[in-house]
């Protein structure tokens with residue numbers, strides 16, 4: 001019951017401002033695009049402490065762009081964008097990724113998350129970080145049992161609301177973590193080990209993001225901890241991209257009629273990806289923070305407002321989306337479909353996702369390749385697959401990065417032309 005209430009709160013957004021006596025900050029939680037627009041226009045805001053706290057405590061990037069201040073984030077983002085692969089490279093990136101996951105001559109059932117996360121991680125290391133990954137590291141990554149994040153977001157929110165992020169609660173947090181979130185420790189351990197291994201078993205490609213990071217560290221412009229933070233944040237990013245890719249492939253398996261449509265109309269692939277990101281956004285919520293002076297009991301007081309956006313609620317808000325629960329990629333065919341803060345799987349504004357362009361391009365190219373004759377891949381859902389009322393993969397699992405609850409798929413891939421496999 002309690003869980004259901006929390007889910008409702010988190011998924012739908014409530015559009016109230018909470019200012020309870022025991023809460024550190026005022027908290028506004030919204031799934032209304034007009035309110036989001038108004039808020040973003042309103043002036044100075046930055047990534048909220050709540051979001052930073054969740055990211056750095058739960059996940060891995062203690063010192064990366066994600067948790068740094070605006071100025072540092074802008075400085076690194078500028079360099080990062082210059083290192084993105086050129087547009088022509090994406091078909092090849094996608095092809096390699098698909099070939100890594102779906103080997104030819106196999107009929108097999110697989111869990112998408114466990115196959116995709118290592119493949120996407122390897123792909124991000126080579127193509128986004130820009131590293132030559134040595135064989136031993138490649139083999140090590142292929143064998144890791146990567147698990148999607150384990151800590152429920154709403155519990156983190158509650159702990160924060162009760163001030164449990166404060167240092168005095170450290171021991172209590174540790175006890176809660178040890179009892180309920182053993183998986184987090186496992187994820188963290190993998191991250192630390194991988195970060196060391198990348199450093200030892202991957203060499204920077206000239207002009208790449210990795211080469212720049214090493215240079216910045218050596219010249220003292222970023223600290224060693226920040227350098228390491230960027231490496232581990234690639235891991236979190238690969239969770240997010242894999243989650244989107246899992247949902248995309250499941251939606252395709254559930255709707256095979258789109259294979260032909262995508263084969264014959266390139267724009268359909270883009271609409272399909274948008275529709276997947278609308279219905280299954282890997283990050284269900286994120287927040288900004290605004291400092292200001294508010295009246296409280298007749299006195300003005302400087303306070304912080306956390307403004308949390310429920311992306312899930314926003315993307316299924318029936319006031320702005322027609323039949324929001326239906327899977328209809330065609331809705332993105334009109335130019336106004338993504339305008340007005342109603343579609344924001346990658347966030348908006350100065351702290352929006354750095355990997356947006358890369359992720360969309362890879363998703364679109366993967367989808368195009370998977371649907372192509374040349375790839376010769378047939379995806380079907382297992383017969384006992386649980387579907388919700390519109391015949392789609394069931395929901396998301398409420399973690400920081402949300403994967404489909406059931407991500408089993410049956411893949412059949414006939415042999416492909418010689419020379420195509422990696």
Ligand code: HEM
Pocket residue numbers: 047065066067073128233234237238240241244281282283286287344345346347348349350351352353354355356358359
């Ligand atoms: C489908 C995949 C992905 C989704 C849905 C996604 C979504 C998001 C969202 C919602 C945010 C927060 C935005 C905000 O607060 O306004 C974010 C931030 C960020 N993402 Fe992604 N992301 C994805 C993939 C990636 C990839 C592949 C990278 C690789 C570099 C990446 C790097 C980042 C970084 C560095 C930030 C922090 C930006 C800042 O603090 O200014 N993301 N992402």
